Each structure stands twice: as structure tokens, then as C-alpha cells.
Amino acid sequence: MSVQTTDPSDLFIIGGGINGCGIARDAVGRGYSVTLAEMNDLASATSSASTKLFHGGLRYLEYFEFRLVHEALAEREVLIRAMPHIAWPMRFVLPYHPSMRFENDTPTSKLLTTVMPWMKGRRPAWLIRLGLFMYDHLDLGKRKILPGTARLDLRSAPEGAPLQDRFETAYEYSDGWVQDSRLVVLNARDAEARGAQILTRTKVVSAAREDGQWRIDLQDTETGATQTRYAKMLINAGGPWVGDIIHEKVHLNVREGVRLVRGSHIVTRKLYDHDKCYFFQGTDGRIIFAIPYEQDFTLIGTTDAEHTDANEAPVCTPEEQSYLINFANHYFKQQLSDADVVWTYSGVRPLYDDGASSATAATRDYTLKVEASGGAPMLNVFGGKITTYRRLAESALDKIDAALGRSTEKWTAEASMPGGDFPVDGVAALIASLREAHPFLDQRWARRLMRTYGTDARAILGVSTGAEALGEDFGATLTAAEVDWLMDREYARTPQDVLWRRTKLGLSMPEEGLARLGDYMDARRARV
Numbered sequence: 165m166s167v168q169t170t171d172p173s174d175l176f177i178i179g180g181g182i183n184g185c186g187i188a189r190d191a192v193g194r195g196y197s198v199t200l201a202e203m204n205d206l207a208s209a210t211s212s213a214s215t216k217l218f219h220g221g222l223r224y225l226e227y228f229e230f231r232l233v234h235e236a237l238a239e240r241e242v243l244i245r246a247m248p249h250i251a252w253p254m255r256f257v258l259p260y261h262p263s264m265r266f267e268n269d270t271p272t273s274k275l276l277t278t279v280m281p282w283m284k285g286r287r288p289a290w291l292i293r294l295g296l297f298m299y300d301h302l303d304l305g306k307r308k309i310l311p312g313t314a315r316l317d318l319r320s321a322p323e324g325a326p327l328q329d330r331f332e333t334a335y336e337y338s339d340g341w342v343q344d345s346r347l348v349v350l351n352a353r354d355a356e357a358r359g360a361q362i363l364t365r366t367k368v369v370s371a372a373r374e375d376g377q378w379r380i381d382l383q384d385t386e387t388g389a390t391q392t393r394y395a396k397m398l399i400n401a402g403g404p405w406v407g408d409i410i411h412e413k414v415h416l417n418v419r420e421g422v423r424l425v426r427g428s429h430i431v432t433r434k435l436y437d438h439d440k441c442y443f444f445q446g447t448d449g450r451i452i453f454a455i456p457y458e459q460d461f462t463l464i465g466t467t468d469a470e471h472t473d474a475n476e477a478p479v480c481t482p483e484e485q486s487y488l489i490n491f492a493n494h495y496f497k498q499q500l501s502d503a504d505v506v507w508t509y510s511g512v513r514p515l516y517d518d519g520a521s522s523a524t525a526a527t528r529d530y531t532l533k534v535e536a537s538g539g540a541p542m543l544n545v546f547g548g549k550i551t552t553y554r555r556l557a558e559s560a561l562d563k564i565d566a567a568l569g570r571s572t573e574k575w576t577a578e579a580s581m582p583g584g585d586f587p588v589d590g591v592a593a594l595i596a597s598l599r600e601a602h603p604f605l606d607q608r609w610a611r612r613l614m615r616t617y618g619t620d621a622r623a624i625l626g627v628s629t630g631a632e633a634l635g636e637d638f639g640a641t642l643t644a645a646e647v648d649w650l651m652d653r654e655y656a657r658t659p660q661d662v663l664w665r666r667t668k669l670g671l672s673m674p675e676e677g678l679a680r681l682g683d684y685m686d687a688r689r690a691r692v
């Protein structure tokens with residue numbers, strides 16, 4: 165089957181990760197007509213595989229990435245305010261030990277080796293304090309919600325209890341947490357509510373300039389059906405595939421590329437009881453985080469490994485898993501082994517290729533390039549962080565305005581995301597109000613719904629006063645009412661979408677429930 169649609173949109177966006185969906189939302193809110201195509205599920209690639217931090221990037225200071233750190237630090241609270249359901253402040257505990265080392269080729273380590281050669285690559289405590297001071301102040305006064313840096317005596321503080329006794333001192337600082345794949349889907353939902361067309365499971369197979377506009381050929385990746393769309397401007401937000409789109413789909417002669425750097429995480433049962441994260445520095449100069457995850461688990465990551473082919477699905481290799489286990493075992497009293505790992509995930513960072521010598525050192529900043537040599541303009545998006553996606557979208561809109569001769573206003577800094585229309589300190593009140601209206605919800609269930617849907621949880625629960633009103637129960641508190649919402653309102657099509665991207669219930673869903681969920685979703689798709 166082949167569908168022809170000739171109406172041109174202003175913008176055609178390739179890629180339903182955070183950058184594509186963030187640009188779609190911002191652009192449609194400024195009056196542009198927008199179509200977005202994602203070849204798999206939304207957030208099926210890098211944007212569901214991050215460490216999930218809204219962070220300034222403390223370690224980027226050692227690379228003198230001041231622009232990125234300043235922008236990301238200032239952005240944390242803008243984002244947390246706009247989505248207090250899926251994002252929240254986190255405290256990070258950084259244990260100090262004199263053996264901690266730099267990665268050899270950071271500008272800071274090179275400078276220190278020159279002026280203080282006797283340090284032999286070690287990271288002194290005063291440098292960490294200086295870095296944290298800058299972290300507290302580089303946002304130029306924007307920090308209002310997140311508390312500043314503090315020093316901890318690990319011999320008496322509860323944060324010291326899970327750690328080995330040789331760690332006596334720690335520094336504590338703030339950053340934020342975000343449910344990355346939910347952030348993507350909420351951007352897509354909001355974009356669609358404002359008029360964008362979001363096509364999932366739709367691959368851009370080729371795009372070419374034709375009569376002063378773009379002709380884009382699409383293929384439905386489930387049915388094989390093809391269609392053609394037209395647009396005034398093409399936006400390439402293909403993440404790891406940005407180069408593939410430039411060279412294989414559009415056949416452009418563009419020099420810029422991405423460097424693919426894989427990062428893997430492991431998940432274990434909860435390793436400690438408090439709600440803070442750990443920032444561990446290794447003897448190899450790298451750092452990893454250990455983070456409380458989904459109420460019952462601990463998330464540990466990440467790695468930096470070269471990845472050669474975007475089409476090769478990233479997985480956590482046995483070497484990466486051992487590396488993360490050994491790293492954590494250097495700090496925790498509890499010694500982990502492979503048997504403690506309940507899940508792993510892996511993603512590929514699409515970093516702008518700036519010729520940096522190591523994967524760890526490659527810039528995490530973004531670069532936007534407009535290519536307009538052949539008539540209709542194309543914008544290529546390289547790199548970027550989840551944390552800076554909104555600012556990246558604003559910068560993209562500056563370039564889009566210039567390319568299409570329009571003048572539009574920024575608007576996203578003050579606008580809440582779907583379900584996020586409540587105050588940052590209103591979380592407990594929202595959970596309480598859900599439990600009051602729906603007395604069958606226990607605290608964990610209500611909390612999960614609030615952390616997933618915010619005020620939209622009310623629409624899912626409707627007027628139910630008993631759990632049976634929510635339909636089939638698949639286990640792990642997932643009911644038919646929630647699945648229906650995800651299929652009708654959040655583009656979910658398969659159990660994978662529901663269990664690993666719209667929620668993380670895959671961690672606790674029983675096998676038997678999984679099979680029933682598959683049958684239920686198949687039947688519903690056939691019906692609708």
C-alpha cells in the first residue's frame with residue numbers, strides 16, 4: 165500500500181528521541197507545522213538508556229567545558245519545575261580518598277602535572293572542593309530548590325554505613341533525576357496536543373530536495389506500507405544515526421560526524437536504605453554513580469566504550485559488567501558478583517566528533533549545523549544531553565527561524581509538561597489526594613502512579629473506588645486502565661514499550677502477567 169500526502173509541513177523531524185521530540189514541541193508551540201517520524205518506539209534508542217540525571221556534569225569541569233556546565237546547571241531547576249512528577253532533586257555523596265586519580269588527558273590534569281608534578285596524577289581534596297564551589301555558583305544564582313555543597317563525616321553519617329571504613333570524608337552536592345523515556349513521550353504528547361503529527365514505527369528511507377522543498381519517503385516498519393511527505397525544512401535528530409541519515413538517506417556531502425560511545429548500566433537489588441546517590445571516583449580517573457532506582461533497586465553506571473555501528477544494538481558486555489562490579493566493590497562493604505545483577509541496559513552516546521583522543525574526553529556539548537547549499541534547508545543535530553534538550557531545541561529554533569525567515573518567541577521555560585501542573589513541593593499532597601479518592605491504592609502504588617503520570621493519574625483512575633474497576637490486573641500494579649491509557653495516549657504498541665519505556669515495571673512483572681499483557685495488547689490493537 166502506498167499513501168501520497170502532498171501538503172508540505174514547515175518542518176519534518178527525523179527521530180523520536182529527546183532531541184527530535186523537544187524540537188517538535190517547541191516548534192509547534194511557536195506556530196510551525198510539524199511532522200515527526202520515529203522508526204521504532206519513542207525513546208527506543210539513547211534517550212531511554214541514559215543515567216537519567218539532570219546534571220551540570222561535575223566531571224566536565226575538568227575538561228573546561230564551562231559553557232555546557234553553566235547551561236546545564238541553570239537548566240536543572242527550570243526542568244524540575246516544569247515536570248515535578250518525573251524529575252526531582254537528588255543529593256550526591258562523593259567519598260574522598262587520597263588515591264583518587266585523574267584521567268591523564270584532561271586539561272586540568274595536564275595543568276596540575278606541570279605545576280604540581282609530585283601529585284603524580286592524583287586528584288587533591290582542594291581541587292574537589294574548588295570544583296564543587298564552582299558547581300554551586302556557575303549557574304549564576306539560578307539555584308533555588310537544590311541545596312548547595314556540604315561536607316560529611318562518613319564515620320558518623322548514615323551515608324557512611326554502606327561504605328568501606330577507609331572512606332572517612334565525603335562531599336555532598338545536588339543534581340536532579342529524570343525518568344528519561346517518560347520525558348520523551350511527554351514532549352511528544354504535548355507536541356501532538358499542540359498540533360504536531362507524531363508518526364511512530366515509521367522509518368525515513370530517503371529524503372531529497374525537489375522543487376524547493378523536501379520530499380521524504382517513509383515506510384511503516386510494522387506493515388511495510390510506504391508514504392511520501394513534503395516539508396520546507398528537514399531536521400535530522402537521528403542520534404546515533406545522524407551520520408547514516410546524512411550519508412545514506414539524504415546523500416549529502418557533509419564532513420561532520422558523530423563518534424559513537426557506548427555506555428552500560430547494571431541494576432541490582434537495593435544496596436542501601438537512604439535516598440542519596442554515590443559518586444565514585446576510580447583509580448583509572450573515571451567516575452561511576454550508584455543511584456536508588458525504582459523503589460527496590462540500585463542503578464550502577466556507566467562505562468565508556470567505542471561503538472562502531474549504530475545498527476548494532478548496544479548491550480552491556482561481560483567486561484563492562486565486571487568493570488562496574490569491581491568499581492562498586494572498591495567502595496561498598498557488600499561485595500557484588502554477577503549473581504546480584506538483575507538487569508542491564510546499554511546505550512550509545514552520539515557525540516559530536518571533535519577529534520578528542522579518548523571516549524571519556526569527547527565533548528558532551530551539542531552542535532547544530534544548517535546545510536542549505538541545495539535549496540531547502542536541513543538542520544543536523546550532533547551530540548547533546550538530556551539535561552540540555554530544551555536549550556538545544558531553543559537554539560535549533562533560532563536556526564530554523566533564520567532559515568525560514570520567521571521571527572518567533574521562546575516559550576518552553578515556563579510551561580509545564582503534561583501531568584506536571586503542580587508545585588515541586590506538592591508531591592506528598594498529590595499522592596495523598598490520589599489515595600483519598602481511590603482508597604484501594606496503597607502508598608507504593610499511588611507513588612508509582614504519581615511519579616509516572618503526575619496529575620494525569622486522576623484521568624487513568626477515573627471514578628474507580630475499587631481495584632476491579634481498573635480492569636484486568638497483570639501484576640506489579642499494572643492494570644488494563646493504565647495499559648489503555650498508554651496505548652491510546654502515549655503511543656505504546658508492545659509490552660516492551662509499556663514495561664521498559666513508559667514504566668519500568670519490567671523489573672517486577674511476573675512471567676505469567678507478561679504473557680497476558682501481550683495477548684491483551686494484541687487484542688486491543690486488532691480491535692482499535
Ligand SMILES: Cc1cc2nc3c(=O)[nH]c(=O)nc-3n(C[C@H](O)[C@H](O)[C@H](O)COP(=O)(O)OP(=O)(O)OC[C@H]3O[C@@H](n4cnc5c(N)ncnc54)[C@H](O)[C@@H]3O)c2cc1C
Nearest residue numbers: 179181182183203209210211215217368403427549550551
Ligand atoms: C550511557 C549514557 C548515559 C547518559 N547519561 C546522561 C545523563 O545522565 N544525563 C544527560 O543529560 N544525558 C545523558 N546521556 C546523553 C543523552 O542520553 C543523549 O544525549 C540523548 O538521549 C540523545 O538523544 P537524541 O534524541 O539525540 O538521540 P536518540 O534518543 O538516540 O534518538 C534518535 C532517534 O532517531 C531514530 N531514527 C534514526 N534514524 C531514523 C530514520 N531513518 N527514520 C526514523 N527514525 C530514525 C532512532 O530510532 C532514535 O529513536 C547519556 C547517554 C548515554 C548513552
